[in-house]
Amino acid sequence: MHYKPQWLGGVKSEADGPGFFFHPRGQVDPQGELEATLEAFFVGASAKGQQPQAWQHPQCRFPARYDWLKAQLAFDPSKLPEQPCPRFEAWREAPHAGSVSLIFASYYLSNPASMFGHTFLRLNHKRRQGTQNLLDYGINYAAITTTHNGILFAIIGIAGGFEGRFANFPYYMKVQEYSNLESRDLWEYDLYFTQEQIDRMLRHLWELGSTFFWYYFFQENCSYHILSLLEVAKPQLHLTDQFFFRVIPADAVRLISRQEGLVGRVVYRPSLLTQFTQKRRAMQAREVDLLQHLLRAKSLHLFDESALDLGRQALVLDDTIDIVQYQNMAHRETLSSEDHEFRRQLLVRRSQLGVSSPHVPQDPLSTRPEVGHGTSRLRLAVGADEGKGPFVELSSPSFHDLLDPEEGFPPHAQIQLLTPSVRYYPEVHRANPVWRMPFSTWKRGCLRPLRLTSGSPRGPW
C-alpha cells in the first residue's frame, strides 16, 4: 500500500491516485481502507452489469492485496468466491517472465539531462533464457510531463507536480531510445528472484497501473519506485529507506550490487557512440583516413580505389554507416537528400561485399556505475586569490568532480549540481566583521545550480 510514517504522526500512502483506494480517506487511513477493501472483495461478479466495459472486479484490480489478505485471513472460498481475472492473467502471462534484470542507462554528457542516469527493469522471457532480450518487456517508471517551458519544468519537477506512472515497453524500444537515439550505454544486472517473488511483483505492478505517484526529481523518482518494486518482490530487502535526501540512479545501482546474493551476471550493451568509437580504434591509420574522406566527400569514389581486403572494407563501411546515423541522431534533423543517397550507397555497397563484419571487442568506454564513488561529499580546500589573499573553502561537490576518481563516471568530465561552497579569507575577514563583509566576498561562495564540463576530445568526424 506504500504507507510511510509521517513526520507529524500517522501514515500516508505514497500512492497519489484516488483509484488506488477503496475508502475515501484510504491514503491516510489504513484501518478504514482495510475494511473497505474486504467489503469490495465480496462484491458479486453480477455487479459488472451496471459498470462500464473496462470495469474489473476489485479482486482483479488488486491481485496482490487479494492474495496477501487471502493468505493472512484464510478466506473461505464458499463465502468469498474467487473471481476469474482474464485481463490480468493475459497481461501477466504475456512477457513469460522467468527472471528480472535491473537496467542502468548511463550518463551521456552531450545531454545534460541524462547526467544522473536512469534505471528500469526488464522481464526476461522464461524460455529464451537471455537470448533475444530485445523481445523482452521493460518496466519503466517515468513522469508524465505537461509543459515544455524549461523553468516551469524545473520548478514543477522539483516540487513534485508531475504524475509519475509505470508502463511496460518492449525492450527494443528502450534500446532504440537509449543506445541509438541518445547514445547512452546500458548496463544490465541480472537479479536473483524466485518465480514466486516475480509473480508477487507483477501482481503489485498491475495494481500500480491504475494509480500514479507525484514525481519528485530528487526523492520519489524513477530509481526510488523501481527499488520499492524490488522490495515488493522480496520484502527482506530494505532499499528505499536507505535514502534520505535524494535517490540518484547510480547510488541505487550501488545499493543493489551491495545486497548479498541479489545480482548475478552483468551485461554491457554499448551505445552507438561506443560501437563506432571502438570500431575506429580497431582501424589502421590509412583506414581512418579513408573513413574521414568518405564522411567529407559523401561519395564512395575513393573507396573503390582502396586496396583493402573485404573484411577491412566492411569495417570501414560499418563505421561510416554508424557515424552517419549518429550525426543524424545527434542533430535530430531529417537527412538531406544528399545524405539519404549517401547512406543508401553505403548500405548497398556493404551488402555487395557479402561478408560478415570483423569482430571488434566492444569494451566499455567507462567503468560500471556502481564502482564509482558516492555522490555526497564534503571538501575542504585551501588556496589563494589575487587581491584577497589566502582562503579556506568548504564545499559539497555533488555528483562528480574533475578531481574525483574517474571509475564509474564518464572520463574527463565533471557534473555538479547545487554545489554549495563557502570561502573564508582570513585577511579580508579580519578587516571586516562578517556582517559588514563586502558583497563581492559572499558572491565567491555562491550556489552553482548546475555545471557540466567535458574534457573528452571530440572525434574527427
Place this chain on the structure above:
Amino acid sequence: MRHGCLLALRGLSVTLLTAPGWAQKAPKYGMAGCGLGAQVFEGQNDRVSQVLAATTNSTFGAQRFGISSGTSECTTDGVIGSEHALEAFAEANFVCLPQEMAQGEGEHLRAFASLLGCSAESVNDFGRLTQRQYTRIVPRDAVTRVEFLDAVQRTIAGDPVLSRTCPG
C-alpha cells in the same frame, strides 16, 4: 509446402493492409527515429524539450504502454498483441533492420527472424539471404514499412531452403 507459404503470405499482406492505424498511417519517421522511436521527438524539435524529455525519462507512448490502461490500437494493457508483434518491431527498428540486413547479421535481425517464425538454426541463413537480396528488399531509400515487410515475405517464399525453415 510452397503453396502453403504463399497462402500464408497472402493472409499476412491482407492483415497488413487492413490493420487499422499501423499499416495505413503515412510513415512519419525520418532517420531520427526507428519507427515507433520517431514519436519520441514528434513536435518537439527544439533542444530544450529534448533535454527535458530525457530528464524525466518521460518517453512517448506512456498512454499506449500504460499498465492496465485498457485497449489501444495495437496494445492491450500495454502489451503488444501477437498479431502486431512483427509490424511493431519492424516499425520501431526501421533504421537498424536494413543496416543489419546489409551486414548480413545482427541482434535486431535475429529477433526479427524469430518473429517471422524462422527456426533457431535458420537465423544465419536468413541473415545471409537478406544480405544477398538487399536491393530487392530495400529497393530505394524511402521504402514504406508495408512494402518492406511484404518484400521480406516474398524473398523468404522465393528461397527454397528458408521457405521451409521460416514458415511465417
